[in-house]
Amino acid sequence: METVEQFIFYVSQNSGYIWEQFYRHFLMAAYGVLFSAIFSIPLGILIAKYGKLSSWVLAIGSIIQTVPALGAMAVIMIAMGLGTNTVIVTLMLYSILPITQNTYVGMKEVDKNIVEAGFASGMTRFQLLRMVELPLAISVIMAGLRTALVIGIGIVAIGAFVGAGGLGAIILTGTNATNGTAIILAGAIPTALMAIIVDVFMGWIEKKLQPAKVDKPKAA
């Protein structure tokens, strides 16, 4: 009961601060995934075309995934310094696997007959990619971005250790206070909410993009 009161007290006193950190937290996660997507999606397409590369690239992605985020951040910090850039770069690395893997799977799942039909109607390779393969794979690729972003929100919480702020900073303040449970909750609940909202929203986009599977080939 006391914790609930303290929680309400803390949140009402610091609502501006919490909101600011919430926004900052979200932006860091979003940047990390976006920058990662810029090279991970092309990478996924590449390994789908040249199958020999795929096992290597995915293995490297998996290895990166096994490194604890705190350790990775500490190493990257030496090169990148304190602050948000370190967190964003760390997040980029952790997003490689989910995005690349999903792009790879999405591209592989495209019906070969459709691609051949496109090829037969005189489409160039780039046209095939842009008008046939990508639209068919996009919902699977989105699923990868969704996974990466949800994982990312968790990783950004650790970023407070390297001076990047975010909701992790509030959680750390709470661990340091005597009766800090309320403060920890004030940091942890928004973090969890953010992950849930992002998951639902990205899931919605994913669904929206899915029917393309039926429509698109006819149009093409």
Place this chain on the structure above:
Amino acid sequence: MKDRIYKGTLMTILLIMLAGCSLPGLASTSSDTIKIGSAVTSETEILAEMLAIMIERETDAQTDIVSHLGSSIVQHQGMLRGDLDITSTRYTGTDLSGALGMDPITDPEEALEIVEREFQDQFNQTWGPTYGFDNTYTVAVTQEFADEHGIDTVSDLEPYSDDLTFGVDNSWINRKGDGYDGFQKMYFAFGKVYPMDIGLVYEAAATGSMDVVLAYSSDGRIKEFDLKVLEDDRNFFPPYDASPVVTNEILEEYPEIQDIMDRLHNQISTEQMQELNYNADVKLMNPRSVAQEFLEEHNYFEDAEMGDE
């Protein structure tokens, strides 16, 4: 149609991201912003806020606090790379063994002299004058227990030591030099030793789960739980006097900072720091308000210039 939805979504996401670029939070700060680093404890945050308030008051510079840095090494790295201009609280003992990699020194003045000299020579940084408090490890018991057995110093515990339980910080027990091994050599061994998170020892002592605990001297919970800090009569624990550290570049640019540090010199006693920590850790006050309140109470130490040479 679907194509348009997906292009539209992508464009919106991109726009939000680009808008984010110019946000003060994530964008790199301008060059006349002084960046002050602070660690995870409330103490360092309160002092960082104090420095920030004073600097903004005395100079035309803006300040930016980089808080919750993982360790003194992270702070040190940040200073070396130029990500930080000031670190609010550095402890002589910590940086002697951390940044400088030297053996612990138990004489406070000698320790201070060494860090002052070495930071100037090796890193081109100025180790500021001490705030007046320290945050060393101290042995504490409940006031009740101390009164009952007439205990003032650590040595006074010796006759009872076999029956006493001792709650200590996880990281202390295996420390070389000033850890438990060294403690046993200098003093005596306790009946049973329980390593735990440092945040738990205060309550453990207050509730009677532990008879004796190893506490941080400036922690507000010493006051909250009415613990008695015992005198380290054989000078075992190295000093952890707190000072700000400033890069020489920023000192040249803003000489006022030296003046601010001088004014804060010896103004905050360990008891006072306990109280400030208490406000933040127990009463859950915002570090900024704690700092503001304290400075207002003392008139921003404007008269201090006269008193301290």
